Amino acid sequence: MIKMxxxxxxxxxxxxxxxxxxxxxxxxxxxxxxxxxxIYSIDSICTHMGGDLSKGKKENGIxxxxxxxxxxxxxxxxxxxxxxxxxxxxxxxxxxxxxSYNVKIEDGKIKIDL
Numbered sequence: 841m842i843k844m845x846x847x848x849x850x851x852x853x854x855x856x857x858x859x860x861x862x863x864x865x866x867x868x869x870x871x872x873x874x875x876x877x878x879i880y881s882i883d884s885i886c887t888h889m890g891g892d893l894s895k896g897k898k899e900n901g902i903x904x905x906x907x908x909x910x911x912x913x914x915x916x917x918x919x920x921x922x923x924x925x926x927x928x929x930x931x932x933x934x935x936x937x938x939x940s941y942n943v944k945i946e947d948g949k950i951k952i953d954l
Contacts, residue, residue, distance in 0.1 A: 844954075846944065846946075846951040846952070846953050846954075847865055847866065847927070847951060847952055848949050848950070848951050849863050849865060849870070849872060849881075849949075849950045849951065849952055850863060850872060850948055850949070850950045851946050851948060851949060852879070852949065853946050854950075854951070855872060855873070855874040855879065855949065856874060857874050857876065857877055858874065858875075858898070859873070859874050860872065860873035860874070860894065860898050860903065860914065861886055861894065862884045862892070862893075862894030865882055865952065865954060866954055867887065868883065868954070869883070869884040869885055869892075869894075869940065870882070870883065870884055870952065871883070871884035871893050871894055871903070871914075872943075872950060872952070873898070873903075873914040873915075875901045875914050875915055876901070878915075879943045879945065879950055880914055880915045880916075880940070880943060881940065881941040881942075881943045881952045882912065882914065882916075882917035882938045882939065882940045882941070883917065883938040883939045884916060886905040886907060886908075886910055886912075886935060886938075887910075887935050887936045887937070887938060888905065888907070888908055888910050888935035889907055889908060890907075890909030891905040891906050891908065891910075892906065893905060893906075893912065894936075898914065900914060901914050902914065902920055905935070908935075909921075910922055910935035912935075912937075915940075916920055916937075917937050917938030917939060917940040918937050918938075919935050919936065919937055922934050922935050941953055943953060
């Protein structure tokens, strides 16, 4: 497996506490979030049916998918609450954990390790 280098994504000043923004990095849509003053990075596309998590509601370190309301931890990408029983029955699919990425701040720049 080839390891990618750290990739600069944004200025640290672009993300105030509680904010999240999506960026396309090497063809992947990545969600960068400032949770309690710390920066985290996860995939920005819901694993259930491809909802854009950058458009989802964010509260208390959780992002809610705007399509079917699966909930993910912004720090880890782990599913906190899966889609409801009716949606699960109709789509025959559940959400699974999102990939998270290591983040570092260097000279005021947010960098992620893809």
